[in-house]
Amino acid sequence: MRGVVMHAPGDVRVETRENPRIMLPTDAIIRLSATCVCGSDLWPYRGVEAVKGPSPMGHEYVGIVQEVGSEVKNVKPGQFVIGSFFASDNTCPICRAGYQSSCIHREPVGGLGAQAEYLRVPLADGTLVATPDIPSDDLIPSFLAASDVLGTGWFGAVAAEVGPGKTVAVVGDGAVGLLAVLAAKQLGAERIISMSRHEPRQKLAAHYGATHIVTERGDDGVARIKDLTDGLGAHSVIEAVGTQESMMQAIRATRAGGHVGYVGVAHDVELPGEELFFSHVHLHGGPAPVRRFLPELIDLIGTRQIDPGKVFDLTLPLDQAAEGYRAMDERRAIKTLLNP
Numbered sequence: 001m002r003g004v005v006m007h008a009p010g011d012v013r014v015e016t017r018e019n020p021r022i023m024l025p026t027d028a029i030i031r032l033s034a035t036c037v038c039g040s041d042l043w044p045y046r047g048v049e050a051v052k053g054p055s056p057m058g059h060e061y062v063g064i065v066q067e068v069g070s071e072v073k074n075v076k077p078g079q080f081v082i083g084s085f086f087a088s089d090n091t092c093p094i095c096r097a098g099y100q101s102s103c104i105h106r107e108p109v110g111g112l113g114a115q116a117e118y119l120r121v122p123l124a125d126g127t128l129v130a131t132p133d134i135p136s137d138d139l140i141p142s143f144l145a146a147s148d149v150l151g152t153g154w155f156g157a158v159a160a161e162v163g164p165g166k167t168v169a170v171v172g173d174g175a176v177g178l179l180a181v182l183a184a185k186q187l188g189a190e191r192i193i194s195m196s197r198h199e200p201r202q203k204l205a206a207h208y209g210a211t212h213i214v215t216e217r218g219d220d221g222v223a224r225i226k227d228l229t230d231g232l233g234a235h236s237v238i239e240a241v242g243t244q245e246s247m248m249q250a251i252r253a254t255r256a257g258g259h260v261g262y263v264g265v266a267h268d269v270e271l272p273g274e275e276l277f278f279s280h281v282h283l284h285g286g287p288a289p290v291r292r293f294l295p296e297l298i299d300l301i302g303t304r305q306i307d308p309g310k311v312f313d314l315t316l317p318l319d320q321a322a323e324g325y326r327a328m329d330e331r332r333a334i335k336t337l338l339n340p
C-alpha cells in the first residue's frame with residue numbers, strides 16, 4: 001500500500017509500505033476513506049520535535065472495516081468507523097472516568113501511520129465507533145474532523161467549563177481553535193471571542209459562532225479581552241496553540257474563578273507558580289479523550305447539526321501529501337485532507 005513517511009524535517013514522502021495485518025485478536029484493519037495532516041505533524045516537520053529515522057505519519061482516520069481479530073465484537077467488516085489518536089480499551093477505570101487518552105492500555109495510533117491506504121487499529125472494540133449507516137461522501141470530512149480536531153476543540157470547551165451565559169475566549173485560529181468556537185456555541189456560550197489575525201480564519205470563526213474577533217496578541221490581546229468583559233476577563237478560555245505566549249495569554253485573559261481548557265500540545269511551556277497562585281484560575285487540559293465525545297459528535301454530524309469538515313480548505317490525493325504539509329506549514333491551508 002501507499003503511505004506517508006517523514007524522513008527528516010521538511011522531508012515527507014509517499015512510499016510503498018507493507019500492508020497492515022491483524023497482530024492481536026483485539027485488532028481491526030480499516031481501509032481509509034480519508035485521512036489528513038494535523039497541526040501537531042508540523043512540530044517534527046519544522047524540526048521542533050526530533051525525527052528519529054523514517055517515521056510513518058498520521059493519526060486521524062475514518063474508514064471501512066476490512067477485517068477484525070477473533071475477540072472483536074463491537075465492530076464488523078463493512079461498517080464505517082471513526083477512531084482517535086490513542087487506541088483505548090474503554091473499560092479500565094481511567095476510561096470509565098472519561099479519560100480514554102490516558103487508558104492504562106493506550107496505544108498511540110500515530111506510530112502506525114494513518115496517512116495511508118490501510119490502518120491497523122489496536123483495541124478495536126474500545127477505540128472505534130461505527131456510524132449508523134455508510135455516510136454520504138459529503139459528510140466524510142466532518143466525520144474525519146471528529147477523529148481529532150473537533151474532539152480536541154470540544155474537550156477544550158468542556159475543560160474550560162463553557163456553558164450558558166458565559167463569555168468564552170479562544171486562543172488559536174487553527175482547526176482546533178476554530179472547532180473550539182463551534183463547540184462553545186453548541187455548549188451554549190453567550191459570547192465567543194476568537195483571537196485571530198487571518199481573515200479567512202476570522203470568517204470561519206464567525207460561521208462557527210464567534211461573536212467577537214480580537215486580532216491583538218500577548219498583553220495587548222489580554223487587554224482587549226478585559227475591555228470586553230468589564231475588566232474581569234473571560235469565564236472560559238480555550239488554549240489551542242501550545243506555546244509559552246499562548247498559555248500565558250489564556251491564563252491572563254481568564255477572570256478569577258474562571259477556567260482555562262488547554263489543548264495545544266505544550267512545547268517548552270513553563271508556568272510561574274506565584275502568578276498562578278494568585279490568579280484563582282482553574283487549569284485543565286491535555287491530550288483530548290476524543291473517544292468520550294465520539295457518539296455525541298457522530299450524531300450531531302450525521303443529523304447535519306454541525307459542519308466541522310469546513311476546516312479542510314485543501315483536499316489532495318494521498319500521493320501529494322508533501323504539498324499538503326507545505327501548504328499548512330506556510331499557512332496557505334488551515335488543514336489538508338488526503339484522499340487515499
Ligand SMILES: [Zn+2]
Nearest residue numbers: 090092095103
Ligand atoms: Zn482504558
